[in-house]
Amino acid sequence: MRDWSNANVTQEWIDECHGCNGCMGTGKSRTWPTQWAQRDGDVVPVPVALAKMLTAEYGPHTIVAGEAVLLRETFLWDEETQKGEFLETPDFDARVTQILTAADPTWRVVVVDYHC
Secondary structure, three states, X not given: OOOXXXXXXXHHHHHHOOOOOOOOOOOOOOOXXXXXXXXXXXXXXXXXXXXXXXXXXXXXXXXXXXXXXXXXXXXXXXXXXXXXXXXXXXXXXXXXXXXXXXXXXXXXXXOOOOOO
């Protein structure tokens, strides 16, 4: 079990995750994403990514282009009320479309499946 003595978490949270927020106390772990098998569509040219996004029901959650990071939604926490909410980024799909349309068509888009 992990040593939580220096962590800023409550005993209730430790109990809920059975002592480990990684495996929830099962003792099982996953391989690093860098060790996962490559899938078709993980690395695609910009025009292919743009076409898929325009025809898909739901586009990317996050796009990183150069120094810019654009999130579909942002989580905001209110310390006073101890409540949080997700706020949608206005015109996210239009902004992503604009970024991909302006990109060099020889560039590649790398799809990363990540979970927070």
